[in-house]
Amino acid sequence: MLDLTSFRRDLHSYPETGFDLERTPRLIADVLANAGLEVVRGVGQCGIVATLRRGPDETAIGLRADMDALPIQEANGFSYRSTRDGLFHGCGHDGHSTMLLGAALKLAKDQTLKRTVHFIFQPDEENGNGAAAMIADGLFERFPMAAIYGLHNMPGMALGHFATQSGPFCAFEDNFEIMIEGQGGHASMPEKGVDPIVVGSAIVMQLQSIISRNVPPREHAVVSVTEFVTDGARNILPSNVTLRGDCRGFSQEVSQTLESRMRSVVEGVCTAQGAKGQISYSTSFRPLVNEDRATDTIAAAAGDVGTVDATYGRVGFSEDFAEFLVHRPGAFILMGNGLGGNNAMPLHNPSYDFNDDAIAHGVAFWVRLAHQNL
Incomplete structure (x- = not known):
């Protein structure tokens, strides 16, 4: 045995x-x-x-x-x-x-x-x-x-x-990657560039509003930014920022809402700040x-x-x-x-x-x- x-x-x-x-x-x-x-x-x-x-x-x-x-x-x-x-x-x-x-x-x-x-x-x-x-x-x-x-x-x-x-x-898991292109430069002269860190930070904060303002209270959803990566250094404003993370919920409708609103947030913030934004969004796990x-x-x-x-x-x-x-x-x-x-x-x-x-x-x-x- x-x-x-x-x-x-x-x-x-x-x-x-x-x-x-x-x-x-x-x-x-x-x-x-x-x-x-x-x-x-x-x-x-x-x-x-x-x-x-x-x-x-x-x-x-x-x-x-x-x-x-x-x-x-x-x-x-x-x-x-x-x-x-x-x-x-x-x-x-x-x-x-x-x-x-x-x-x-x-x-x-x-x-x-x-x-x-x-x-x-x-x-x-x-x-x-x-x-x-x-x-x-x-x-x-x-x-x-x-x-x-x-x-x-x-x-x-x-x-x-x-x-x-x-x-x-069990929840679905969606994954996203947001790429922000600004204009780097010297840290002492931020006015001469477009700081993608500021843009990325604004996007992170706006993403949190999706749950409270776009998902019905009877539903459950989570949006988590888990990575914030730049190509800057101690005295160098970066030119690029990449945000990565995932989203959770229990229905296809919620998944579609999260993706749609996330794309709108990225487009709106980048346009307002003079940066360029691109987002990829994919599903790793369906809701069970x-x-x-x-x-x-x-x-x-x-x-x-x-x-x-x-x-x-x-x-x-x-x-x-x-x-x-x-x-x-x-x-x-x-x-x-x-x-x-x-x-x-x-x-x-x-x-x-x-x-x-x-x-x-x-x-x-x-x-x-x-x-x-x-």
């Missing part, structure tokens, strides 16, 4: 990011193939789909875990810490993969299961490209399924507790919208193995699982990672760690969901 804790810690020690996954999917696929599942490798470059064929395609479901790590230097000092500088499983995808692997192994021995289950191990969730790559590679045509489900650990939530809700659940019936199904499974809040409310982070839900009904759920220590550190924190005690809860949940509503 595979020791799931040791397996999870091994994945943690050897993190891989994006589509640069070789060891992680190989280890997972080898275990599943040895257990007798049908394993297809290289779906969406380096994803895996392992199938347990026990029923018709009409009732088949997909269960998805992500495999990729983050480009973060780990701060933990335990024995299984990352061996790769600058790479770190700081979001718990090592635990997600281990729990789904454990469920697949358990279900492979369960002769009472009368449903086909596709176990989907996805690359590049963090950059929002892995789901689209698997879909483009024929995921839903090659592996027919009536619904698809996903799970993510939540630090600061009690072990054995789950949370979800019907409808919008849980289908009603699938939400009932996933909440019922969670309630059978633990406690569940089925009206948890929306969460502000984004999740690539949203892309799957554009193509198939399904739902996404959060699972407690514990209330203390490294297990309660925020996701993407250098001191975060997935809680090994959560593995059994996740395996039990996936197994119950596979049997749900047969």
